[in-house]
Amino acid sequence: MLIKENVKTSVDSMRPILKMEGISKTFSGTTVLKNVDIELYPGEVHALMGENGAGKSTLMKILSGIHLPDQESGAITYKGERVMWKDPLIARKLGVGVIHQELNLSPNLSISENILMGTVFPRNKLGMVKWKQVHSRAQEVLTSMDSDLKAETLVSALSVAQQQIVEIARALSYKAEVLIMDEPTASLTDKEIDRLFTIINDLREQGVAIVYISHRMEEIFKVSDRYTVLRDGECIQSGPIMETNPDHLVSLMVGRDLKDLFQRGASQYVKTDMPYKPVIEVKNLSDSTFVKNLSFSIYPGEIVGFAGLIGAGRTELVRSIFGVSEIQQGEVLIEGDKVSIKSPIDAIKNGIALVPESRKEQGLFLDMSVKENILMADLQMFIKKGTINWRKLDREARDYIKNLNIRAASPDQAISGLSGGNQQKAVIARWLSTNPKVLLLDEPTRGVDIGAKTEIHKIISELADAGLAVLMISSELPEVLGVSDRIFVMHEGRITGELEKKEATQEKIMHYATGGH
Amino acid sequence: MKLGLQPSAHPEAQRGFKLGHNFSALWDRLGMIIILILLCIVMTIMAPNFLEAANMTNILKQVSVIAILAAGMTIVILTGGIDLSVGSIVALSGVVSVMASQAGVNPLLAMALGMGAGYIIGFINGFFTAKLGLPAFIVTLASMTYVRGLAYVTSGGYPVVLEDSTFRFIGSGAIFAIPTPIYFMVVIYIIMFYVLKYTMFGRHIYAIGGNEEAARLTGIKVKKTLVNVYSISGLLAGLGGVILAGRLYSGQPTAGNMYELDAIAAVILGGSKLTGGVGKIQGTIIGVLIMGVITNGLTLMDVSYYWQLVIKGGVILSAVIIDRLRS
Structure with a gap:
C-alpha cells in the first residue's frame, strides 16, 4: 500500500510523538482552556471527549496551528522538539492533519484539486498545469484507501460521505503522522462508518497517531485505545479505554451522574x-x-x-x-x-x-x-x-x-x-x-x-x-x-x-x- | 401561560462597563455624526462661504432627491436586499409625469402617474425577488437597464420641457424661503422613522433582514413584506423623479444616472449592514449629508468634478474602514 511506504514508522512507539503540556487559551477575557495536558503515541487512536463547549475544538485548533496558545502557558513538543506553529500550513507540512467537522472542500473543483490543494501542481515549461499527473497522483491516494472514486470527478457531484473520504484522502496525501478527526461519522451511514474504521485501523498499524472526537460512545469503544476527557476547559482524566465504561465517561464529562x-x-x-x-x-x-x-x-x-x-x-x-x-x-x-x-x-x-x-x-x-x-x-x-x-x-x-x-x-x-x-x-x-x-x-x-x-x-x-x-x-x-x-x-x-x-x-x-x- | 420557576441564585448581570464597550456604544450612536461635524469644520475653514445660511439650504436642496431614494434604499438594504433600479426610475418617472402634464393632465395627477410608474417597477422587482426567489442584485440590475430603456423610448430620447407652474413649484419653489424639496425630504424621513420603529411592518423588516428563515418560522409574511419593501423603494424613487423634473423644468431620460450608487453609499455610510438587519434611518440621513457636504464644499473650493469623484470614493472607503475597525 502506498500509504505504508510513506509514513515513517521509525519513531519509537513508547515515546509520545506529540505532547502538549500546560496549554491555556484565553479569548478576550474568557478562559477556554486551563493547563491542559495531552500525550499522543504513534499508532494509537485517542478519543477526545467532552460536552459542547468543553474546549475540544480549541485544543485541536491549537494543535493544528489555527490558534496560538496563551503566551506564558506550556509547551507543545513534537517528535522531541519544542514547536510553536504560527499557521496551519506549517503544522500540515510537518505532518499534523485535520479533518474538520464541517467539510472544507471546494465544490466546483475536482477531487484531485481538492486533495492536492495547497501543494504545487506539476507544470510544464510554459507554466501550464499537467492535469494528467495531478489526477494520477490523487488517484493513487484514493486507491490506497480502497476507494472507487474517480479523481477527475467534481466534488459537487459527491455525497456527503464521499466528500468525507476526499477529506481523509487529503490528510493522507500529505503524509500526516498526527491526524485529528472531528466527528467524522456525523453524516455517514453504518456501512460507510465500517469503511472508515477499516481506514483508521490501517492508519493505526502504520503508526499514525489519531485524535478521534465523537459523541457516539459505541464508536469510541470500538475504535479507540485511550481517552482524554475535557470539562470546562480542564483535563479531567486520561487513560486506556479498557479501564472505563460509557457511564463512567459520561459522568466524567458532565461531572455528575446521569441520575x-x-x-x-x-x-x-x-x-x-x-x-x-x-x-x-x-x-x-x-x-x-x-x-x-x-x-x-x-x-x-x-x-x-x-x-x-x-x-x-x-x-x-x-x-x-x-x-x-x-x-x-x-x-x-x-x-x-x-x-x-x-x-x-x-x-x-x-x-x-x-x-x-x-x-x-x-x-x-x-x-x-x-x-x-x-x-x-x-x-x-x-x-x-x-x-x-x-x-x-x-x-x-x-x-x-x-x-x-x-x-x-x-x-x-x-x-x-x-x-x-x-x-x-x-x-x-x-x-x-x-x-x-x-x-x-x-x-x-x-x-x-x-x-x-x-x-x-x-x-x-x-x-x-x-x-x-x-x-x-x-x-x-x-x-x-x-x-x-x-x-x-x-x-x-x-x-x-x-x-x-x-x-x-x-x-x-x-x-x-x-x-x- | 405563566410559569413559576424559582429565580436563580446567581443572577449574572452582564453589563459591559468596560471602556472599550462604552466607546463602541458611543460610536454606534454618534460615530458618523462626528465625522459629519469634522467635515463641516474642515469645509468652513477651507471654503469661506460654506457656513452661510444660503449655502446650508442649498446643500439640503441638493441632497433632497438622493435622500428620498436613500430612504427607500434603507429599508431594502435592511431586508438584506439591494435596489439598483432607483436611478433609472427617477428618469422614467420624470419623463412620464412631464409628458402627462404637457398633454394637459392635471399636474397633481401627472405627478401621481410618475410615482405610480415607480411603484409598479418596484412591485415587479419585489415580485421576482420575493415570490420567485431570484437574487435582488440581478433582478434590479435588469430593471435598471430596461427602465432606463423605457425612459428613452417614452421620451424619444430627448428631454421633455415642463411648463406647468404647479409642477415646477414641487422642484423649484419655496415656502418661507425654504425650498419645497426639503419639506418632502423631512416628511419622508419622519414617516420612515415612525414606520421602522413603531409599526409591525418596520419590525418585520428588521426581523427578515436579521434572519429570514427564523422570520418565516415565526409566522411573519416574508414574501408580502418584501414585495412591499421594493414597491415602496420604487414609489420613493418615483417621487424623486418628479421632484427632479420640477427642478430641471424638464423630464430627462438621462436623469438620475448613478443615483442608485449614491443612495447605496449614503445608506452604508449611515451604518447599515449590506447583509441586512442592522441600520437606522437617522444614520442614512447623516450619510446623505456627508456626501452632500463633500460635494458642496469641494465645489465651493473650485475642485474639478473629476477630482470630486476621486475624493468622494476615498471618503466612502475610509468611512467603511473606520466602521470595520471598530467592530
Whole structure:
C-alpha cells in the first residue's frame, strides 16, 4: 500500500510523538482552556471527549496551528522538539492533519484539486498545469484507501460521505503522522462508518497517531485505545479505554451522574373535560422526502419524546406538521378537526408552535433585543391604531424573562449577548406568547450547558402540566428518558417503536433506533 | 401561560462597563455624526462661504432627491436586499409625469402617474425577488437597464420641457424661503422613522433582514413584506423623479444616472449592514449629508468634478474602514 511506504514508522512507539503540556487559551477575557495536558503515541487512536463547549475544538485548533496558545502557558513538543506553529500550513507540512467537522472542500473543483490543494501542481515549461499527473497522483491516494472514486470527478457531484473520504484522502496525501478527526461519522451511514474504521485501523498499524472526537460512545469503544476527557476547559482524566465504561465517561464529562438530570414524575395535568381527547392526531403522514406513513396522537398534559439517530426523519416530521415542508399524504387533526396547514402562519393559527432545531439559523434574530426576540411572533398584540406600544411590550417581555428565568441584563440587551441556554429560553418564550395547544420542540437543549438544560426540562414539564401537548425530539437518551411520558422511536422515516415511560430503557430505544423490531 | 420557576441564585448581570464597550456604544450612536461635524469644520475653514445660511439650504436642496431614494434604499438594504433600479426610475418617472402634464393632465395627477410608474417597477422587482426567489442584485440590475430603456423610448430620447407652474413649484419653489424639496425630504424621513420603529411592518423588516428563515418560522409574511419593501423603494424613487423634473423644468431620460450608487453609499455610510438587519434611518440621513457636504464644499473650493469623484470614493472607503475597525 502506498500509504505504508510513506509514513515513517521509525519513531519509537513508547515515546509520545506529540505532547502538549500546560496549554491555556484565553479569548478576550474568557478562559477556554486551563493547563491542559495531552500525550499522543504513534499508532494509537485517542478519543477526545467532552460536552459542547468543553474546549475540544480549541485544543485541536491549537494543535493544528489555527490558534496560538496563551503566551506564558506550556509547551507543545513534537517528535522531541519544542514547536510553536504560527499557521496551519506549517503544522500540515510537518505532518499534523485535520479533518474538520464541517467539510472544507471546494465544490466546483475536482477531487484531485481538492486533495492536492495547497501543494504545487506539476507544470510544464510554459507554466501550464499537467492535469494528467495531478489526477494520477490523487488517484493513487484514493486507491490506497480502497476507494472507487474517480479523481477527475467534481466534488459537487459527491455525497456527503464521499466528500468525507476526499477529506481523509487529503490528510493522507500529505503524509500526516498526527491526524485529528472531528466527528467524522456525523453524516455517514453504518456501512460507510465500517469503511472508515477499516481506514483508521490501517492508519493505526502504520503508526499514525489519531485524535478521534465523537459523541457516539459505541464508536469510541470500538475504535479507540485511550481517552482524554475535557470539562470546562480542564483535563479531567486520561487513560486506556479498557479501564472505563460509557457511564463512567459520561459522568466524567458532565461531572455528575446521569441520575442527576431532571426526572419528570407522572403528569400533573388535571383532566377537566371529559372525554379525554388528543390535542393533535397525525394520521398516515408522508412528506416529500422519506417520512413514511406516520401515525400518532398526543394528549393534553403529555410529553411525547421522539428518539432516533440523526437523520431518522424526526425533524422532517415536525417541519411538515408545522407547514414548512409539504405534506404529501395523510392528515393532521387538531382537537378532532382536520386542519390544512400550508405554511407556518397556518400552523400558528391552529395553535401549533415549533422551537426549531438550530437556534442561531432558525430561531434567533441575533441583531435584535431580547424583548423583540421574545415577542416577535405576537407583535399584533401590542399594536394600537397601527402603532407599537413599546411600553406594554416591555412589560410583557419582563414577565417572560422573570417567569422563564432568562438571565439578561435588561429586556433591551441584544440577544447575541446571552448564553445558549438563555437564548433558548427566549425562543421558547416566543412560542408561549402565541398561546399554543401543541408545542413541537426539536432538540430543545442542544448546545446548552447542564444547568440551563435542567431548567429547560423543568419548564417543558410545567408547560405539559398546564395542559399543553408537547412533542420533543431529542438525540440525547437521558433527556428523552428523563422528560417524556411516552416515547416513539424513529428509524429511516418510520416509527419503529413506542415505549411507555416505565418500560423505556436506553437499550430498548437504541434497539428500535437502529432498525430493530 | 405563566410559569413559576424559582429565580436563580446567581443572577449574572452582564453589563459591559468596560471602556472599550462604552466607546463602541458611543460610536454606534454618534460615530458618523462626528465625522459629519469634522467635515463641516474642515469645509468652513477651507471654503469661506460654506457656513452661510444660503449655502446650508442649498446643500439640503441638493441632497433632497438622493435622500428620498436613500430612504427607500434603507429599508431594502435592511431586508438584506439591494435596489439598483432607483436611478433609472427617477428618469422614467420624470419623463412620464412631464409628458402627462404637457398633454394637459392635471399636474397633481401627472405627478401621481410618475410615482405610480415607480411603484409598479418596484412591485415587479419585489415580485421576482420575493415570490420567485431570484437574487435582488440581478433582478434590479435588469430593471435598471430596461427602465432606463423605457425612459428613452417614452421620451424619444430627448428631454421633455415642463411648463406647468404647479409642477415646477414641487422642484423649484419655496415656502418661507425654504425650498419645497426639503419639506418632502423631512416628511419622508419622519414617516420612515415612525414606520421602522413603531409599526409591525418596520419590525418585520428588521426581523427578515436579521434572519429570514427564523422570520418565516415565526409566522411573519416574508414574501408580502418584501414585495412591499421594493414597491415602496420604487414609489420613493418615483417621487424623486418628479421632484427632479420640477427642478430641471424638464423630464430627462438621462436623469438620475448613478443615483442608485449614491443612495447605496449614503445608506452604508449611515451604518447599515449590506447583509441586512442592522441600520437606522437617522444614520442614512447623516450619510446623505456627508456626501452632500463633500460635494458642496469641494465645489465651493473650485475642485474639478473629476477630482470630486476621486475624493468622494476615498471618503466612502475610509468611512467603511473606520466602521470595520471598530467592530
